[in-house]
Amino acid sequence: MGRLRKVTLILPLVAASVALAACGSSTSGSTSGSSGKTLTVYVGAQPNYPQQFAQWSKDITAKFKAATGANLQIETYSSASDETTKIQTSIVSGSGPDVYVLGTTFTPVAYGTKGFLTLSAADWTAAGGKSRLLPQTLGMSGPNSSTQIGIPVAMRPFGMIYNTALFKAAGIANPPTTWDELIADAQKLTKNGVYGMAVGYADTYDPWKFIWAFTHQAGGSLVSKDLKTAQLNSPQVVNATTQYFDLLTKDKVVDPASAGWKDADAMAAFASGKAAIFPMATGTAINTLDGASSAVKGQYAFAPLPGVGPGMQSLPAGADPAQTIVSGDNLAIASYTKNKDLALAYAKLSTDTAMQVEQFNLFGNLPTNQQALDQVLKDNPKLAPFADAEKGSTPTAFTGAFADIENGLANVVVQSLPGLAKGTYDVSAVKSLLDAANSKAQQSLNRAGQ
């Protein structure tokens, strides 16, 4: 082999090695020395609130600097897939942001990666303490009260919005408290081109929550209590799935076109007065409903979702009301961080009363801080039902396999949409899809136990 060829072959390998080494050794931007340190936090971008996000960034950066003397670098993600990709690459390389804002249903998956710090009692104290937080919001912080990675920073419980004018016209005095009542009300409200409910069947995130709620309200669960056995093909889950589809096919209380709707479409139908109830809303909906293009401004109210499932008059013994999942955001600290103290200081600042109220004012996220929540509810009494909903919340299974469970149920709904668009579904096909989802979830649970 000639010298030239040797060099040609070696050069790329050397270049590749150098580049890979450079990738592996990159840091999160933190510097050594107490005064010049930088904490990097990874938060969701707020494309609908650009000015508010700029305001929040400015305020928290200034407060963080004043409290710690360190700098705060805010990085943003635009979608859940962006965030997951970043977490994966950071965990593999051992470098990246110090603090992540994680959705509550993703927190168990993040916990499963073992890439985040388990908070000790001293850590909790440094982060401002648990006692100032609403107890229910801690339901998705970890597998149990002594093993937690997530510090709740925002609360977004689900509830229903109803059109008060349409309710009044139909002679319905109060919002329903059971799903049978809700469906009966919706049937009464379905007339003159208006549908009783608006549901986004083709949405990526919400359909599984209906199935989850109906399952729990019937005394079932998606995973066994010991988190070892997937139960996605149990009779309760099959029944819950068909009950969810029945809103369109049997009860006929939703627009048939909603087989192709995302949640934004369903919300638009409610906001334009074409639907009387939007059943899977969060408090942030207030921004849309009070907007200039809203046809229901001043004609809507919130209520917790029913805690008694379809076909039942009361909750069976041992069943959960499951009015909402424990929904919102947690702060989680990467285990590779060299700025743990700063990360805890950031958590303390983010969960204090002033920043929690500001977060609500800017983005509509309800506070997890009890004192801040009281203040927000005092100024916005119409949001009180969401606080009630949070009290009736049930945490989702805290297992690293939850992504498989969530995606599995979402897939069951997506593959059933063509039938729903025609106003029907095949129960055996639904069972078959649930079997396949269960198999994947079980494999993941098995791997989690290894």
Added chain:
Amino acid sequence: MIQDTSTPGAASPAAPGGARRGRRRKEYVAGGRPLWLLSPTLALLVLVIGVPFLIGTYISFFELDQYNLRNWVTAPFVGLKNYADSLNAALLLHSIWVSLAFAVLTTAFSAPIGFLAALAVNTRFRGRGLVRSLFLVPYVLPSFVTATVWRFILRPDGVFNKVLGLHNMQWLIGTNSFWALVLVDIWAAWPFVYMMTLAGLQAIPDELYEAADVDGVTWVKKIVYMVVPQIRHQLLLGLLLSTLNHFNNFTLPFVLFGTPAPNDVLTLQVNIYQTSFQYFRFGLGSAMSVASLILTLIPAFIYLKASRLTAAPGEE
């Protein structure tokens, strides 16, 4: 080494002046420069393609998932299990079929559109520059933008249904979703065939057209017997690249339908993405990538050989 780099076709009669060029190339190579100049490209190829491919192949034999991602070198070795799972549980063959059907159909539809569009703007007319620029608009738009816009157009109450007089037709779910994907990709990709064809057309000397006109040849015969043979290589290359581009298109189905994707549009790329980054089965996703690479290399190799696109200049 010097002999290796001189191409057989360089001295062939089909390449005028080839012998002279061949000699010059030998002298040039003997100076030792061309291989040196290749080294940055080779380095990048090794870094961007070679290293990830080797790591991906390695991972495909391990059960790498969210539970052992942090210490990925400790993931348990599972042999060929991931490959078996690809074929059984992960719908790999279904996805390859969807991707193949999508790629072939899209190319088949966009090729005549691109070809005819190129013919239409090959002759001079007032405003030709503007028309040529407008033809490129769908191609230069980012796939993300194209998919987002079409997602609105194809809604049940969208413009598409209104124009066609259809009531609440669902294009983004079920069987229709496949045809929606084909339609949108044709809209976005036909300018590629148009560009390749136009490049070929511009290389045909005017004298040939003039001679054909003198002989009274009809325009159909001109296209069949004169134009197509002249641009055959560009056209075949365009069709091959177009098919490969469609086959590898991830952004369009991902943005248009979201995830989980309807099975009718569960293309190979989207399936691998879902498996790897939503179900966190990185080992299985890698096995699917490697298996699909091998499976798709076979027809690609046959096609390349049959179309002689890899033949040396002058070699038939």
